[in-house]
Amino acid sequence: MTQLMPLDLFDQSSYPNRRVEEWKYSDLSRALREIPQKDKVINVDLVSRFAAQGFAVFTVRNGNYDGLNEALAASNGRLWIRHLDEGVTGPVVGHQGRAVLQVADDQSLTVFETYEGQGAYAAHTELGISLGQNSGFIRIVVLDEPLNALSIRRSTIDTKPGAKVHQAVFSAGAQFSRFETHLNHAGHGAEVTLDGAYLLKGKAHFDLTTRVTHGEVDGVTSQTIRGLVKDQATAVFQGRILVERGADGTDARMRHQALILNDGAHIRAKPELEIYADDVQCAHGNTIGALDEEAMFFCQARGMDEATARGLLTHAFVMPVADAIPDEVLKAAVLDFLEHEAEDYHAV
Amino acid sequence: MAAVKETIDTVAKLETYEHGFVTDIEMEFAPKGLNADIVRFISAKKNEPAWMLEMRLAAFERWLTMEEPDWAKVNYTRVNYQDLYYYAAPRKKAGPKSLDEIDPEILKTYEKLGIPLKEQMVLAGVEGAPKYAVDAVFDSVSVITTFKDELKKSGVIFCSISEALREHPDLVRQYLGSVVPVSDNYFAALNAAVFSDGSFVYVPPGVRCPMELSTYFRINAENTGQFERTLIIADKGAYVSYLEGCTAPQRDENQLHAAVVELVALEDANIKYSTVQNWYPGDAEGKGGIYNFVTKRADCRGARSKVSWTQVETGSAVTWKYPSCILRGDDSVGEFYSIAVTNGAQQADTGTKMIHLGKNTRSRIISKGVSAGRSSNTYRGLVSAHAKATGARNFTQCDSLLIGKTCAAHTVPYVEADTAKAQFEHEATTTRLSEDQLFYAMQRGLSQEEAVALLVNGFVRDVLQELPMEFAVEAQKLVAISLEGSVG
Numbered sequence: 118m119t120q121l122m123p124l125d126l127f128d129q130s131s132y133p134n135r136r137v138e139e140w141k142y143s144d145l146s147r148a149l150r151e152i153p154q155k156d157k158v159i160n161v162d163l164v165s166r167f168a169a170q171g172f173a174v175f176t177v178r179n180g181n182y183d184g185l186n187e188a189l190a191a192s193n194g195r196l197w198i199r200h201l202d203e204g205v206t207g208p209v210v211g212h213q214g215r216a217v218l219q220v221a222d223d224q225s226l227t228v229f230e231t232y233e234g235q236g237a238y239a240a241h242t243e244l245g246i247s248l249g250q251n252s253g254f255i256r257i258v259v260l261d262e263p264l265n266a267l268s269i270r271r272s273t274i275d276t277k278p279g280a281k282v283h284q285a286v287f288s289a290g291a292q293f294s295r296f297e298t299h300l301n302h303a304g305h306g307a308e309v310t311l312d313g314a315y316l317l318k319g320k321a322h323f324d325l326t327t328r329v330t331h332g333e334v335d336g337v338t339s340q341t342i343r344g345l346v347k348d349q350a351t352a353v354f355q356g357r358i359l360v361e362r363g364a365d366g367t368d369a370r371m372r373h374q375a376l377i378l379n380d381g382a383h384i385r386a387k388p389e390l391e392i393y394a395d396d397v398q399c400a401h402g403n404t405i406g407a408l409d410e411e412a413m414f415f416c417q418a419r420g421m422d423e424a425t426a427r428g429l430l431t432h433a434f435v436m437p438v439a440d441a442i443p444d445e446v447l448k449a450a451v452l453d454f455l456e457h458e459a460e461d462y463h464a465v
Numbered sequence: 466m467a468a469v470k471e472t473i474d475t476v477a478k479l480e481t482y483e484h485g486f487v488t489d490i491e492m493e494f495a496p497k498g499l500n501a502d503i504v505r506f507i508s509a510k511k512n513e514p515a516w517m518l519e520m521r522l523a524a525f526e527r528w529l530t531m532e533e534p535d536w537a538k539v540n541y542t543r544v545n546y547q548d549l550y551y552y553a554a555p556r557k558k559a560g561p562k563s564l565d566e567i568d569p570e571i572l573k574t575y576e577k578l579g580i581p582l583k584e585q586m587v588l589a590g591v592e593g594a595p596k597y598a599v600d601a602v603f604d605s606v607s608v609i610t611t612f613k614d615e616l617k618k619s620g621v622i623f624c625s626i627s628e629a630l631r632e633h634p635d636l637v638r639q640y641l642g643s644v645v646p647v648s649d650n651y652f653a654a655l656n657a658a659v660f661s662d663g664s665f666v667y668v669p670p671g672v673r674c675p676m677e678l679s680t681y682f683r684i685n686a687e688n689t690g691q692f693e694r695t696l697i698i699a700d701k702g703a704y705v706s707y708l709e710g711c712t713a714p715q716r717d718e719n720q721l722h723a724a725v726v727e728l729v730a731l732e733d734a735n736i737k738y739s740t741v742q743n744w745y746p747g748d749a750e751g752k753g754g755i756y757n758f759v760t761k762r763a764d765c766r767g768a769r770s771k772v773s774w775t776q777v778e779t780g781s782a783v784t785w786k787y788p789s790c791i792l793r794g795d796d797s798v799g800e801f802y803s804i805a806v807t808n809g810a811q812q813a814d815t816g817t818k819m820i821h822l823g824k825n826t827r828s829r830i831i832s833k834g835v836s837a838g839r840s841s842n843t844y845r846g847l848v849s850a851h852a853k854a855t856g857a858r859n860f861t862q863c864d865s866l867l868i869g870k871t872c873a874a875h876t877v878p879y880v881e882a883d884t885a886k887a888q889f890e891h892e893a894t895t896t897r898l899s900e901d902q903l904f905y906a907m908q909r910g911l912s913q914e915e916a917v918a919l920l921v922n923g924f925v926r927d928v929l930q931e932l933p934m935e936f937a938v939e940a941q942k943l944v945a946i947s948l949e950g951s952v953g
Binding site (some may be wrong): 138294362363379380381382383384385387388390391392393394395396397398399400401402405406407454 | 536760850868869870871872873874875878880881882883885886887888889890891892893894938
């Protein structure tokens with residue numbers, strides 16, 4: 118089982134700061150100067166902006182996962198885990214929760230995982246996912262939390278030989294938002310896709326951190342991350358692919374591409390390869406730049422106004438990640454989300 | 466048959482580390498250990514001005530409060546700083562006005578090195594010897610500087626830093642520590658406190674230095690740390706190419722090398738700095754070898770200035786260095802070309818930093834890492850663009866080649882972008898030596914080792930091309946030699 122670094126919202130001494138290499142660009146001890154108040158309220162009543170037909174719905178209110186496994190058993194392999202967090206006026210409240218999901222051998226599970234909320238809150242949730250042999254797992258995550266929320270969402274995925282994993286994370290950021298995935302790759306034909314896209318504005322801070330460990334032979338990993346930042350937003354991408362000694366035949370590729378749409382926005386990228394085996398194919402690419410002037414000209418020369426051209430191009434930039442989603446219902450839900458978020462990019 | 470003979474010769478040389486010999490000459494040591502008195506002793510020995518001593522003492526005070534960093538991907542036995550000699554000078558019999566007065570043992574050392582720069586001829590005063598200015602650093606003190614007069618005609622100052630402190634104190638004071646402040650890092654602070662010698666170059670405005678400048682550093686005495694300090698200043702419109710080559714004799718105990726190199730490029734100036742590092746890497750079990758903890762940084766202070774770092778790192782047990790460029794002037798250019806080859810139990814954590822501050826600054830990073838044996842090779846690099854660095858461009862390519870099942874290659878790039886008008890591209894690949902290519906080469910009659918050398922030299926070709934001619938030949942050989950015994 119993959120272990121996460123101990124972190125407790127209610128114990129300030131566990132908060133990492135920027136001197137901890139893994140949290141170099143997301144300094145929690147600075148973002149959360151005071152310990153949040155424990156919140157016992159669990160009857161959050163929010164209407165989700167998302168829709169996913171044919172999915173059994175399980176709502177996690179303020180980090181309370183009770184009943185998740187029962188919901189999973191009754192879900193017929195298609196489950197929408199809807200996280201709702203609510204802040205209260207006054208001191209910041211904290212929500213913390215942890216759950217474990219299991220997918221048996223030869224079974225498949227499609228999870229739609231959404232995070233929404235209102236008000237100022239600090240949330241920390243951990244999800245441990247363990248996948249059986251030749252299982253299939255699709256996990257589509259949408260983070261759409263309030264811009265004054267602090268949110269740390271961490272997960273571990275343990276795979277078995279032959280497992281197929283497709284994860285895609287879409288985020289609009291928050292005041293401080295971090296999504297971590299630690300995946301233990303079992304190789305032997307297991308295939309993993311860990312994609313992501315972010316569209317950040319205002320003062321949003323979003324940190325996408327992935328850690329993939331190849332411990333066995335013949336594992337395949339592919340990562341495509343696309344991102345847009347504007348205003349004073351900060352995007353962080355930390356990806357690490359670790360190939361252990363003996364994990365020959367590994368094929369791992371990671372690509373991060375981002376656009377900065379105005380001065381004042383920041384991107385911090387750290388795509389790492391750590392290789393201890395020689396018969397491997399590993400590559401990463403990382404590009405950061407501005408919107409292509411030539412493409413803008415092309416669109417405008419064909420009669421689009423600047424805002425429309427900009428909206429079209431930024432929308433198109435993050436599209437490939439949504440296009441790759443292997444589930445039509447969830448793809449539609451994500452496309453709706455992206456279209457809505459991309460509207461903000463028409464004018465910069 | 467010629468190829469076979471060459472292989473036999475190379476392998477025979479490999480039996481022991483080619484440059485692993487010790488020259489016996491009289492040495493003058495400061496007592497072991499480090500304290501404020503040793504710092505004063507070094508400063509007094511070199512007749513330094515008072516401000517220099519103050520700077521050293523301030524650095525020492527600072528160093529005492531600092532902790533040795535441990536974030537690099539290297540493991541080594543920590544250095545006991547109180548168990549080192551901080552000053553070792555070859556005893557001079559008289560002022561070395563003529564070469565006859567140089568200790569013949571020292572000349573023999575150069576001979577054994579087989580220096581490609583015809584340093585032998587230069588040192589022996591042979592007429593018609595090629596024009597290279599050589600500042601030979603033997604342990605800690607510069608023993609001879611040739612061609613000084615010729616350089617003087619064009620206004621170039623090339624001397625040891627201790628001499629510069631005496632002859633050109635104002636220039637040294639103006640620039641020393643302005644690129645790498647004494648408090649920059651643990652090893653830079655240590656160096657500032659105890660540096661014994663190094664090179665100083667000043668190229669005046671509009672002057673193109675008439676020859677390649679070169680320094681040979683060697684570590685000689687047992688248990689001596691070597692702390693060189695190099696300062697190169699290219700004034701407006703000046704050009705200088707500086708070569709640095711290193712070899713060290715075989716020693717069982719680890720030796721520390723903590724140098725600081727500062728480059729300052731003013732408007733339209735151009736500095737090319739090339740290094741070939743071939744220090745003793747320790748034996749196959751990782752015993753012995755040099756610790757190479759070096760701070761190298763260039764400040765492109767003026768508009769349109771350019772600094773180009775080229776390094777070939779094949780030696781040292783542990784290498785930990787990041788030659789960097791601060792691109793402060795508008796339209797300034799920084800380049801970093803690196804080959805790092807590790808074999809046996811060597812560990813290298815090396816790369817660069819390109820800090821874009823000025824407008825339309827450009828940088829290019831080409832890094833080729835080759836690891837074999839049980840070695841570990843890490844590329845670590847930072848590219849950052851300040852909000853005002855509009856039009857900044859960076860291209861980074863770092864490729865790693867793995868030879869064998871037990872070596873490791875890591876790539877750790879950091880990119881920090883704060884402007885919408887910059888463009889960064891980074892790509893990295895890690896693969897093993899292609900068996901198809903190996904088979905192809907061997908099919909045509911090359912031995913396995915020749916085939917490996919050929920393929921690896923092809924892999925690092927982009928960087929070799931950047932080296933000055935005479936270094937490129939040596940470097941190509943070095944790469945081949947370093948990898949001998951890694952296949953099969």
